Amino acid sequence: MEAAAGGKRAYSIIVPTYNERLNIALIVYLIFKHLPDVNFEIIIVDDGSPDGTQDIVKQLQQVYSEDRVLLRARPRKLGLGTAYLHGLKHASGEFVIIMDADLSHHPKYLPNFISLEECVFFNRVLSLTRKQKETGADVVTGTRYVKNGGVHGWNLMRKLTSRGANVLAQTLLQPGASDLTGSFRLYKRDVLEDLISSCVSKGYVFQMEMIVRATRKGYHIEEVPITFVDRVFGISKLGGSEIVEYLKGLVYLLLTT
Template sequence: MVKYSILLPTYNERDNLPLVVWLIHKYLHAEGFEFAAGDLDVSFEILIIDDGSPDGTLEVAKELQKLYGKERIVLLPREKKLGLGTAYIHGLKHAKGNYVIIMDADLSHHPKFIMEFIEKQKEQDYDIVTGSRYIERGGVYGWDLRRKVVSRGANFLAQLLLRPGASDLTGSFRLYKKEVLEQLVQSCISKGYVFQMEMLVRANRAGMRVAEVPITFVDRLYGQSKLGGTEIVSYAKGLLQLFCTT
């Protein structure tokens, strides 16, 4: 049985995808996740959910699947860009693991932290383990002052209005029990970046057990950030909606 399903939503990540997949293998294999050749009962799988990337990301993903095998690399392409929240829902339908890890494919989330998530979850059987940039030993690298201020401001406002019980509400590097994630996605109504925020808010309201692991967030090496004015406006609207409905 596959124990951990790693969801990688992608859009124009052809340069980053091979490296992030290699790093996942490197760090999980180093911690005893090796499996025998031809054994279908692997310990983890990587689900790549590509939203019709025009840069050839899907073609790269197909080559990775040939290299690592269909049991390890699962391709779940969609015809167009439909949003981050729906990408996770799509991936969850096909995930075989008892636990689901969500992370970005642009190398801003380093796979070396995955084992820390797994170890933290095992400590007290937490429902969710989330990475935080804002606790001791966490941080952000590669951002200019403007983006740091925007991120801190957005997180502060969310903390003030929603009191979610976690220090980094806008982060998207997490480990969930599969049944917990299924329950949350059924109750969430947000799309895009707000989806991540709503997940933790609803988890807190439902009394789910959440733990945090410090992570260092590094700005993408290749490609352009997908965070722009439209996403900021969407975030503000979503925050107000959550304040009024949760």
């Protein structure tokens, strides 16, 4: 279908949006700037933004061509997991990259995700006798909490909550990744399909469930340091209800994985 029209791409970048009129333009520009020699497509899943996000995307299609910038809108807000599924249906790439549209995920790290994937892929070709699971990265996940990574724009309270949540999860869950709630990730296509179909959580607990289930299923996970500049336009919040959601998610994962 869509895939046939634009030819097959190596990487499909899925960006869910809701009222990201300005940010989506900036992020598309930055993706093209930082991946000049990569065969990729950007799939924007817009949940019926009233601010004209889709108009901007159509203008971007004029600049970058409709084969590279795909608009796959949905009528209204329908949740993150289904947004990825929706984007996946229209993705032609063997690998799928997922990132936020709010510029907290900078496209300059995309080459690191891709080179890590390719490096691991090359290793797999060299060692054909070994099982794929032992040599190939199925998930490459961006992590803020390591050397060369980092966060900007968080106050002490936010840092404290984040550290507490992280220590709790690492101790109880042994999740196999240092940054559980981040959502800047590269998946092999079939791995992403498998993970989405087995995850039920909403919001950012969904990201946590994805990576924990990936670990439990024995998928090979690699990490890339990323920096995270909290959203420039618009507000980001972390209130009491998010903490309760997080704890519920933790208990849910303890009981089911």
